[in-house]
Amino acid sequence: MTARExxxxxxxDPRLRAAYTHCRxxxxxxxxxxxxxxxLLPPGRRPAVHALYGFARWADDIVDALDGGRDGGADGETARRAAALDxxxxxxxxxxxxxxxxxxxxxxxxxxSRRYAIDHRHFADFLTSMRSDLTVTEYACYDELRAYMHGSAAVIGLQMLPVLGTVVPREQAAPYAAELGVAFQLTNFLRDVGEDLDRGRVYLPRDLLAAYGVDRDLLRRCRDTGRTDRRVTAALREFEALTRAAYRRAAPGVPMLDPVARPCIRTAFVLYGGILxxxxxxxxxxxxxxxxxSRRRRALVAADGLLRVTAARLAARRGTTLTPATTPHPPSRPKEAA
Known part of the structure; x- marks a missing residue:
């Protein structure tokens, strides 16, 4: 299947094929x-997405995994990671x-980047955020976190946009692509609170936590003891609501994409929302x-995506267009969780 893609x-070129295979x-x-x-993307576009993911993953692993985590540790370890990023x-x-x-x-x-004319500034901004992870361990407010996420998440959406293609001018779709990158990363932040804490990092804004009487020490005690605290739960629910709002802002961008690319992004949209x-x-x-x-939900969403891919490709062959019915519903809090 890799060769087909x-x-x-x-x-x-054999060297390029080996590099793309590594990213895949x-x-x-x-x-x-x-x-x-x-x-769910057309085979010819998949290698580019693998390349974008592979580079981002490689950089993130330098920051996260070198000698067991980014806890700020010894100056020498931080210097090693910085040198590796450089x-x-x-x-x-x-x-x-x-x-x-x-x-x-x-x-x-x-x-x-050459094939799809991707702006090189997106890669520079991404590496800037990765470098900040070496020294910044928390964010005072959401605006500070958003500034970090411009490089760590929003630019990923912007890198993807030329690969996905659009039915509107690219600059019109760009803000929605950037916002979807942010929504995905906020989801990861919420899911990974405990793991990030073990690395010495707290991505939930300090003022959001403080509004519910939560600080790093309380998070640490809950993590260490396995106990829950209603104040922590309240803060996490607030962050969840903030994340769902990002999905709502991003949703109008999906029908702006090339119809054959929409099922891919819709599937990611739904599955990441499923994490919430x-x-x-x-x-x-x-x-x-x-x-x-759950595996069952993943299978159902994937099956739905395959049906949408088939419909989009048939429509493309016939020269017809799809309606914006592929627009995903932004994830909303389940009733039982309200």
Missing amino acids: LDAAGIT ELNARHGRTYFLATR RLGDDLARGLAGREGAAPVVTALADT DAVAAGGWAVLHRRAAV
């Missing part, structure tokens, strides 16, 4: 929801300039366990 994308393996191994949604940035600059890069993820990303549902259904116990969408 590469052939469909017109990627014939990263996506399949680490990005379960993202990878499933990518499978080397990646230098390698990317060479790749984007048309010179040979060292890392396979850079080779694939540079090729994708799982968090709520589990009593917001994200400090103690990781919420996940």
Whole structure:
């Protein structure tokens, strides 16, 4: 199947094929929801998405996984991570300039950037946010968090947009693509509160937590003891509501996409929204366990996506257009969780 995708994308150079294959393996191994949604794209567009994901994952792993986590630790460890990010940035600059890069993820990303004319500033902004993760461990307010997420999430949506294609001018769809990237990352922040805390980081804004009488110490006690606290639950519910609002703002952008790309994004939209549902259904116990969408729901959403893909491709062959019926409903809090 990988060869079919590469052939469909017109990627014939053996070195490029190996680089894209490496990125695809990263996506399949680490990005379960993202990878499933990518499978709904036309084969020729999938390698580009794998390249974008692979580079982002590689950079994030430098920040997160080097010697066991980003806890701010010893100055020497932080310096090592910073140096590794700098080397990646230098390698990317060479790749984007048309010179040979060292890392396979850079080779694939540079090729994708050329094929789809992706603005290089998006990659620079992404690396800026990754560098901030080495020293910034919390955010005073949502505006501060949004500034960080511009580079860590919004630009991912903007990188994806040329690959997905649009039926409106790209600049019209761009704000919605950026907002969907933010919605996905807010979802991850909520799901991963406990894991991020173990890395010494708290992404939930400090003023939001303080409004409910929550601070880092209380989060730590709950994490360590396995106990829940109504103040923490209230703060998490507030963050959940904030995240659902981001999905509502992003939703109008889906019908702006190329019809054959809509099922992919709709599937990611629904599955990531399903993580919020799982968090709520589990009593917001994200400090103690990781919420996940059930296999049954994933299968149902994927099956629906396949039906939509088939309809979109048939319509494209016939030269007809689809109605905006593919617009996903923004995730709303389940009644039992209200």
